[in-house]
Amino acid sequence: MIRIILALLITTLSTAVHAGDRFITLASTTSTQNSGLYDYLLPLFTAKTGIEVRVISVGTGQAITIAKNGDADVLLVHHRPSEDAFVAGGYGIERRDVMYNDFVIVGPKSDPAVVSNQTNASGGLMAISETQSLFISRGDESGTHKREKDLWAKAGIMPAGNWYRDIGAGMGAALNMASSVNAYTLSDRGTWLSFGNKGDLGMLLSGDETLFNPYGIILVNPAKHAHVKIDMARSFSNWMVSDEGQKAIGAFTVQNLQLFCPNAHPDQNSDAICPSSKPRN
Amino acid sequence: MTIFGQAAELVLSADAELMAVVGLSLRVSLTATLIASLFAIPLGTALAIWQFPLRQVLVVISTSMMALPPVVVGLIIYLLLSRAGPLGSYGILFTPTAMIMAQSVLIFPIVLALTREAILPLDRDYKNLLDAWDVSPLQRLKTLIWDARFAVVTGLLAGFGRALAEVGAVIIVGGNIAGFTRVMTTTIALETSKGNLELALALGIILLSIAVTINTAIHWISSFGRKYQVKR
Numbered sequence: 001m002i003r004i005i006l007a008l009l010i011t012t013l014s015t016a017v018h019a020g021d022r023f024i025t026l027a028s029t030t031s032t033q034n035s036g037l038y039d040y041l042l043p044l045f046t047a048k049t050g051i052e053v054r055v056i057s058v059g060t061g062q063a064i065t066i067a068k069n070g071d072a073d074v075l076l077v078h079h080r081p082s083e084d085a086f087v088a089g090g091y092g093i094e095r096r097d098v099m100y101n102d103f104v105i106v107g108p109k110s111d112p113a114v115v116s117n118q119t120n121a122s123g124g125l126m127a128i129s130e131t132q133s134l135f136i137s138r139g140d141e142s143g144t145h146k147r148e149k150d151l152w153a154k155a156g157i158m159p160a161g162n163w164y165r166d167i168g169a170g171m172g173a174a175l176n177m178a179s180s181v182n183a184y185t186l187s188d189r190g191t192w193l194s195f196g197n198k199g200d201l202g203m204l205l206s207g208d209e210t211l212f213n214p215y216g217i218i219l220v221n222p223a224k225h226a227h228v229k230i231d232m233a234r235s236f237s238n239w240m241v242s243d244e245g246q247k248a249i250g251a252f253t254v255q256n257l258q259l260f261c262p263n264a265h266p267d268q269n270s271d272a273i274c275p276s277s278k279p280r281n
Numbered sequence: 282m283t284i285f286g287q288a289a290e291l292v293l294s295a296d297a298e299l300m301a302v303v304g305l306s307l308r309v310s311l312t313a314t315l316i317a318s319l320f321a322i323p324l325g326t327a328l329a330i331w332q333f334p335l336r337q338v339l340v341v342i343s344t345s346m347m348a349l350p351p352v353v354v355g356l357i358i359y360l361l362l363s364r365a366g367p368l369g370s371y372g373i374l375f376t377p378t379a380m381i382m383a384q385s386v387l388i389f390p391i392v393l394a395l396t397r398e399a400i401l402p403l404d405r406d407y408k409n410l411l412d413a414w415d416v417s418p419l420q421r422l423k424t425l426i427w428d429a430r431f432a433v434v435t436g437l438l439a440g441f442g443r444a445l446a447e448v449g450a451v452i453i454v455g456g457n458i459a460g461f462t463r464v465m466t467t468t469i470a471l472e473t474s475k476g477n478l479e480l481a482l483a484l485g486i487i488l489l490s491i492a493v494t495i496n497t498a499i500h501w502i503s504s505f506g507r508k509y510q511v512k513r
Contacts, residue, residue, distance in 0.1 A: 025375060025456075030474070034471075034474065034475050038459075039459070054375065054456070054458040054461055055458060055459065056375060056456035056457070056458065057457070068365075069363045069364055069365040069366075069369075070363075070364030070365060070369070071363050071364050071365075071374050071375065170474050171474070172473065172474025172475055172476060173473075173474055175476060176473070176474075176476060176478075179476075194475065195475065195476040196475055196476035196477040196478070196480075197476030197477070197478050198476070225364055227364065227370075227372065
């Protein structure tokens, strides 16, 4: 009996440990994963190079922690100050611009705060706080949450009170909650477009410069973590900014809408490449 | 109704990706149950039948550990397995092995406590007899575990159920990597976060059906065993 159990154990464990060596781990954000970008993009890269990319998608804050601990080979996130701090701290090397999309303010279609009349994000947030309309905050130190805090600061508001709900959860959870209580929230465009439970929510404000959302790719520094698969990680980073990778990013659509605008080579960008939001510097 | 339809459709389509996810769920949770039991059953029995210093303390600790939040277990295993942690050099974070480790730790106290509960009444009946025969400690353990096997299996099932159902630990140490560490519960969490609530619920129904199937099978085997035992 015990022999059978041991035999079973050894087989399950050995299959668990055995996996190809040709893989890298990418720490990234939920916004890129939930939109389906990686499902579209990564098979193209794997087909070309034979390198499998394993994606851990968490908030930007957690993704950076994972990379700092050396548990990933590459980092692809969207909060420039944190990215620069990561590189400055010696944890990462060779940061490059990859692509951008933008944030949008979503809320109930009835729009009690009349956010849709505002022309910029600050105005929209001011209207929400003045009317004390329900607002869902991610509260999880993700890239989106950090941007939200920056936007409140820019509008000169310290959001607090019953109407401001800090839920400490991912974008999807925040949208699910906003949809069930008819609240406003800040979302990245990709997650919003591909989100399946919109309910009475609609996109009320977008296109403001302050809502620009750039993504950067950074290699985990092999000097800090010797086990990092730097060559494969670099070939992934190279591919992402290559013409082929950039074209593939631009060609990805959800419901016939382009979600990400490649911007590794800003001089080559044009409005024609990126209809969903204008390229910005 | 449409949700049940969708669940049935998903199962009937036998989508390769879904089957891989279901397969990994079963592999991880079954292995974890096996590993946890290998240690928890003898130890639970020992706690039931032998007096030794600090036994009561151990009992209280092990019972309290049943309340361990999966997220905390996940976090502890994460910190151990992270490259920055003591076991980092093995590189097993974000693999099924890490998930098996986390679930083993999570269900160990459950199997331990339920085994102890199963053995306690039996030991009252057997103690004098076994003492009189002066059996070796190992033989005593074997006899009690074997004769309490149906109750012990219930403990195993409780542990397996907990392992199969939890999401907090595996999502931290597994990373929910598509095609590699994605299991039923993390898929459900992911689809919920994408707002695909019907699909998430349909997956939940599939998970539940698997649990029902396994429990039915084990229930059937054990009732068959009981019948046989009575005849003997």
